[in-house]
Structures are given as C-alpha cells and as structure tokens.
Amino acid sequence: MFYDAAKRDHGLPVDPLKSLIVPRPIGWISTVDPQGRVNLAPYSFYNGVSEFPPMVYFSITGKYGDDPTKHSRMNAEATGEFVVNIVTEALKEQMNVTTTMVPYGVDEMQLAGLTAAPSRMVKPPRVAEAPVALECRYWRTLEMPVDPARPDMQAFVVFGTVVGIHIDDAIIKNGRVDVAAFRPIARLGYSEYATVEKAWPLRRPDDPRFS
Numbered sequence: 141m142f143y144d145a146a147k148r149d150h151g152l153p154v155d156p157l158k159s160l161i162v163p164r165p166i167g168w169i170s171t172v173d174p175q176g177r178v179n180l181a182p183y184s185f186y187n188g189v190s191e192f193p194p195m196v197y198f199s200i201t202g203k204y205g206d207d208p209t210k211h212s213r214m215n216a217e218a219t220g221e222f223v224v225n226i227v228t229e230a231l232k233e234q235m236n237v238t239t240t241m242v243p244y245g246v247d248e249m250q251l252a253g254l255t256a257a258p259s260r261m262v263k264p265p266r267v268a269e270a271p272v273a274l275e276c277r278y279w280r281t282l283e284m285p286v287d288p289a290r291p292d293m294q295a296f297v298v299f300g301t302v303v304g305i306h307i308d309d310a311i312i313k314n315g316r317v318d319v320a321a322f323r324p325i326a327r328l329g330y331s332e333y334a335t336v337e338k339a340w341p342l343r344r345p346d347d348p349r350f351s
C-alpha cells in the first residue's frame with residue numbers, strides 16, 4: 141500500500157505512523173520547576189544527536205490541558221537542566237504511571253513510588269532505580285512546522301548537552317555495557333513495547349575498533 145502522509149488516507153482503523161518509526165528509545169525526563177518541585181515523564185520522540193559533545197533531544201507533541209506546553213519542556217527551559225533516565229523492563233509499570241496527566245507541580249516520581257537520587261551536576265534528581273541516567277544542560281528548543289490539520293499538535297524539540305553520565309556497575313560486564321543485564325525497553329506502535337535483551341555483532345569491514 142501507499143498513502144499520502146498529509147492526507148493520512150491509509151484506510152486503516154489506527155494511524156500506522158508510530159508503528160513504522162520503531163523501535164524508539166524512551167527518554168524518561170526528570171526536571172524541576174523554579175520552586176524545585178520534581179517532574180518525571182516518558183518521551184519516545186527522544187534520541188541522541190551527536191557524540192562530541194554528547195547531545196540529546198526530546199520532542200513535545202501537543203499541549204497539556206490548559207498549560208502552555210508539557211511540563212518537561214516548561215521546566216527544562218525555565219531552569220536550563222534535565223535528566224534522561226533510561227527505562228528498563230523492570231520499570232515499565234512505574235514508567236506508565238508517570239505519563240499520567242497531573243497538574244503542574246505534582247511529583248510523578250513520588251506518584252510512581254520511585255526513589256529520587258541526587259544528580260551530580262544538575263538540580264533535577266535522577267531515578268535511582270534506573271541503571272542509566274544522563275545529566276543534561278538545556279541548549280535550545282526548535283519549533284517545528286504546524287500541520288494545518290492539527291495545529292494543536294505542533295511539536296517543539298528540546299535539545300540538551302549531556303554533562304554527566306551514571307551507569308550502574310551491575311550492567312557492566314568485561315568493560316562493556318551488557319544489554320542482557322541492562323534490558324532497556326523501546327516504544328513500538330499502538331500500546332506495544334519491546335525489550336532489548338539480545339545483541340548480535342556485525343562488524344564494519346573498515347572499523348578495527350570492536351571485535
């Protein structure tokens with residue numbers, strides 16, 4: 141089949157777009173507001189964009205009730221900091237709780253029964269239970285084009301520079317991050333997820349670095 145992306149004339153009962161851009165890593169974004177109140181929410185329009193310096197983004201799609209935008213963006217822009225926690229299979233239920241639309245200032249980390257661990261270089265705490273956390277300094281927000289069909293869903297991409305990285309020693313085996321111990325989850329389409337539990341090597345012919 142082929143369909144016009146703007147018209148979305150695919151004829152399927154559910155728009156397939158998000159089931160095609162898969163698997164998407166999930167950035168579990170912790171921030172604080174100017175009063176220091178913690179916020180935590182998952183974003184699957186999230187990824188790394190560069191290595192030197194290490195930079196990441198998460199993308200806000202749509203609004204949040206009566207608030208001007210989603211809380212993670214409000215806080216990252218207001219305080220200049222955010223933390224990306226990586227969601228593992230063991231944390232999927234807690235992650236799901238933190239997507240709940242709650243009033244500004246309500247601490248979803250507490251709501252999900254998670255432990256706030258202090259970060260080293262930024263104010264927002266990290267999720268203690270997450271084996272990986274990236275402490276980030278906000279860089280800038282990119283305002284994406286407006287779809288005339290859905291002006292309410294305009295996206296804003298929030299970029300940050302990774303300044304500090306936590307890795308639980310338990311997921312490091314023989315000097316490498318062991319994906320079988322890490323077990324990060326990824327977002328698929330519909331209400332589906334996948335667990336990364338098995339890795340297989342494919343060595344680049346021109347790259348002697350990894351065996």
Ligand SMILES: Cc1cc2nc3c(=O)[nH]c(=O)nc-3n(C[C@H](O)[C@H](O)[C@H](O)COP(=O)(O)O)c2cc1C
Nearest residue numbers: 181182183184185199200201210211212239240241
């Ligand atoms: C796995 C998962 C991925 C999500 N990804 C995004 C995303 O990329 N962009 C977005 O705007 N909302 C996304 N959401 C919805 C937000 O988590 C939700 O709107 C949340 O309430 C926003 O919280 P905040 O206002 O505290 O930032 C996602 C939800 C889930 C469960």
